[in-house]
Amino acid sequence: MQKKKYSIGWRNENKHPSLSEVFSSVSVPKQKGIWRKLFAFTGPGLLIAVGYMDPGNWATDIAGGAKFGYMLLSVIFISNFFAIILQHLSLKLGIVCERDLAQACRDHYPPFISFILWILCEIAISACDLAEIIGSVLALKLLFGIPITWGVLITVIDVFIILFFQKKGFRYIESVVAALIFTILVCFSFEIINSKPEIFPILKGIIPNPxxxxxxHSFYISIGILGATVMPHNLYLHSSIIQTRDYPRTIEGKKMAIKYATIDSTLSLSLAFFINAAILIISAATFHKVGLTEVADIMDAHKLLTPILGSSLAGIFFALALLASGQNSTLTGTLAGQIVMEGFLNIKFKPWIRRLITRLIAIVPAMIASIIYGEKGTAELLIISQIILSIQLSFAIVPLVYFTGDSYKMGPFVNGPILNISAWLITIIVVLLNLFLLYDTFIS
Structure with missing residues (x-):
């Protein structure tokens, strides 16, 4: 029996490129200069890294550091390793099959299954958007004293900011994201220097502890860290935005693209690891050290940082980093929403309509919670949003690992035995942990 070509390993033909308005719009130099090519591929990884340092991560990292000191650093490290593997598979799918993950699901599964996956993904993106709103709203209150309710309404304005940069070009969006990440990095570098953490306990914390x-309690927080770190919408996003690069769509061209895109992704996620680890280290060095082990809330952490560290700038930098994190996540969430809707349904909405719909879906619960429960309500919504993201994660990982392990679809780029086994082990671990989280949340 003759083996099928990998180009026809799909139920349907993909007729439209992902993010068609910016598809293949960033030039890649044809010369063999390594640094120039690496610079050309730098950008998508930073957009992906944003999802690994969004406001949803803050609560779990703060709680883990305050309660258990540096012990859960190993969980952040393992979660980041999972993320590096999964994002590599995501970019590889986009480069080899010239489909984003949403398009791949549409072209592989029957319409009913594809529709269910789309609904689940839309719920997850709305939950992610909710976390972004809450992070930005809390930051606005901390920095400028703006009431929670007004802050929720102000977040609608970012729709127009995003549209402005989208029209400028994809490199402008990547530059804005890079600037905001640099802001977060500077803020947390200041916080770490002021908190004076202990080096040897940090190194010990990176080693897994039975x-x-x-x-x-530590196991539960660990699951929360994993769920908040590996973001399902990032898998859809990365498989799309990597196609903005104008590399040769040949075997050699794709090999080159996978190589440089993986370097970009790995370095960017290493930066995300530093920032997530920094949040936990600061919490351990300030709250756990003085016995404040019950701090698990962003607002409480902000209130206590200044008196403990003895610097008024500590609280300001903390809030500024939170605002940058929320706005950064908004940019990538916008793109992910567009990619998912266009990919699964094969239809196009104007970007401002798509963004406004997503933002309104997230604003309604945030507004209700802020009016009825105030800060406490928004903090609880942040936790709920992370649970929703954890539930959806399995429905994104399983198709991704399956597609990239299918020789009909990937041809010579199919996952090797070691990568394939590693990817399925990660999938099994994520699925089991999320089942445990569901059981613990709704049954026990």
Whole structure:
């Protein structure tokens, strides 16, 4: 029996490029200069890294550091390793098959299954948008004293900011994201220097400790860290935005693209690891050190940082980093929403309509919670949003690992045995942990 070509390993033909308005719009130099090519591919990884340092990560990292000191640093490290593997698969799918993950699902599964996956993904993106709103709203209150309710309304304005940069070109969006990440990096570098953490306990914390599993509370927070770190919408996003690069759509061209895109992704996610680890280290060095082990809230952490560190700038930098994190996540969430809707449904909406719909879906619960419950309500919504993201994660990982392990679809780029086994082990771990989280949340 003759083996099928990988180009026809799909139920449907993909007729439209992902993000057609910016598809293949960023030039890649044809010369063999390594640094010039690496610079050309730098950008998508930074957009992906944003999802790994969004406001949803803050609560779990703060709680983990305050309660258990540096012990859960190993969980952040392992989660980041999972993310590096999964994002590599995502960019590889986009480069080899010239489909984003949403288009791949549409072209592989029957319409009913594809529709269910789309609904689940839309719910997850709305949950992610909710976390972004809450982070930005809390930052506006901390920096300028703007009431929570007004802050929720102000976040609608970012729709027009995003539209402005989208019209300028994709490199402008990447530059804005890079500037905001640099802001977060500077802020947390200041916080770490002022918190004076202990080096050897930090190094010890990176090594996995059996106590993490034995202690039910640390195990629960660990699952929260994993769920908040590996973001499902990032898998759809990366498989699309990597196609903005104008590399040769040949075997050699795709090999080159995978190589440089993986370097970009890995370096960017290493930066995300530093920032997530910094949040936990600061929490451990300030709150856990003085016995404040119950701090698990962004607002409480902000209130306590200044008196403990003895610097008024500590709280300001903390809030500024939170605002940059929320706005950064908004940019990538916008793109992910567009990619998912266009990919699954094969239809196009004007970007401002798509963004406004997503933002309104997230604003309604945020507004209700802020009016009825105030800050406490928004903090609880932040936790709920992370649970929703954790649930949806499995429905994004399983298709991704399956597609990239299929020789009909990937041809010579199919996952090797070691990568394939590693990817399925990560998938099984994520699925089991999320099942445990669901059981613990709704049944026990």
């Amino acid at each position: 106590e993490i599993i034995k202690n039910s």
